[in-house]
Amino acid sequence: MHDIRAIRDNPAGFDAALARRGLEPRAADVLAIDEARRNAIVQSETAKAAQNAASKEVGAAKARGDEAEFARLRALVAEKKAEIAALEEDARQGDARLAELLATLPNTPLDEVPQGADEADNVELKRWGSPRAFDFQPREHFEIKGVAADMDFATAAKLSGSRFVVLRGAVARVHRALAQFMLDLHVEEHGLREVNSPVLVRDAAMYGTGQLPKFAEDSYQTTNGWWLIPTSEVTLTNFAAGEILDASALPLRFCAHTLCFRSEAGSAGKDTTGMLRQHQFEKVEMVSITAPEDSLAEHARMTRCAETVLERLGLPYRTIVLCTGDMGFGAQKTHDIEVWVPGQGTYREISSVSVCGDFQARRMTARFRPEGGGKPEFLHTLNGSGVAVGRCLIAVLENGQTADGGVDLPEALHPYLRGRGRISPEGTLV
Secondary structure, three states: OOOHHHHHHOHHHHHHHHHHOOOOOOHHHHHHHHHHHHHHHHHHHHHHHHHHHHHHHHHHHHHHOOHHHHHHHHHHHHHHHHHHHHHHHHHHHHHHHHHHHHHOOOOOOOOOOOOOOOHHHOEEEEEEOOOOOOOOOOOOHHHOHHHHOOEEHHHHHHHHOOOOOEEOHHHHHHHHHHHHHHHHHHHHOOOOEEEOOOOEEOHHHHHHOOOOOOOHHHOEEOOOOOEEOOOOHHHHHHHHOOOEEEHHHOOEEEEEEEEEEOOOOOOOOOOOOOOOOOOEEEEEEEEEEEOHHHHHHHHHHHHHHHHHHHHHOOOOEEEEEOOOOOOOOOOOEEEEEEEEEOOOOEEEEEEEEEEOOOHHHHHHOOEEEOOOOOOOEEOEEEEEEEEEHHHHHHHHHHHHEOOOOOEEOOHHHHHHHOOOOEEOOOOOEO
16 A cells, blocks of 8 residues: 555656556546545534534523524534535545555555566576586476376366366375475574464455455455465465554564465466466465565565575576566565476576565554654565475476486485485385
8 A cells, every 4th residue: 555645745756656567647546536535524624613613602592592593503503514424424435435546556666676568677686506407308397207197187177177286195295395394494594483374364364465456356255255365475464464563573574384376367378287377386485574674685585585495405596676567566676586497498486575665564554663662653564485385396396307207306305205315207205
């Protein structure tokens, strides 16, 4: 949510920021609604003052026996009462219209974010690791001999439809091991606090992190009104909703391994093979809640947390900064981390780490009290994948595949697999 005072103070700057995202100017629309509601409030207060003054004079007129003045004043009080009610209703409707409009406008990018229209304009920041040179043609994850039988899309389609998968045996165990490895790394080395949170949330939680109202079609809603979370960013960030935290408690750093659900509206025909884009998937999410002056440093820190996951697994990756036209709705700045998948011969996104400034905090009224007291200020929020478990599984399988159809697994996973480090061509852990 945007600060209406900032838009009043610099409407041209607000429109310029929207233009960087490829959007039309909206400051005039916002300010027209704002001015109308403020005028209604002022007129209501003026009418209340007139009503109060007339109310005081009614008794005096009655005491004097001035029936004509008494009747006039009583009529004036009734007239003002009706006028006040109408003006207050105008102000309420103006508040609702303003909130509705602001809720659909994306966050404004930081000045340092590169200008661009789409993913072609993203800027690479770094690369780590070198793609492996295979002495055979590498296969995609679902084509690897030791994997294919236990990555069952046909049964999943029978149960649930397209874009679901059933994992069995060694593949399922490696998937679970990856999630456990990520959680342990983030908790024990990166200082995040592990959380087990719900996957069903109310409207307010989805609104707070920006999924509602604009992106309702991208998520699933139950018949009794709960939403299935698209990511545990929703639950973890909303821990601060409606709160006033002490500055001494900051930063808050959380991680959670949860199921995530996305309808993938608008992605028909995109990444339909394999388990790259699923309606149900698992992710280890990171969320930080900080004081404003610390959020950019925290963004860099969270990016390193995600990169470290891939480095420990020996997976080549690159880190990019998204341009203004490719950023998510709530982000001020985003780093995407893309892992090398040899089956496709390209890098694919495995983590997206965003700093949101006070955009989400304003939507959920999440504040902190500065040290030494003073007026509460809005917090800054950040979120990032640490990382997507299914996509990490894809990368581990494809990068570790061998000519005989087996998979050599990263050493970091061996302790989670009771010392075993390979999927045989027959699909067993050895």
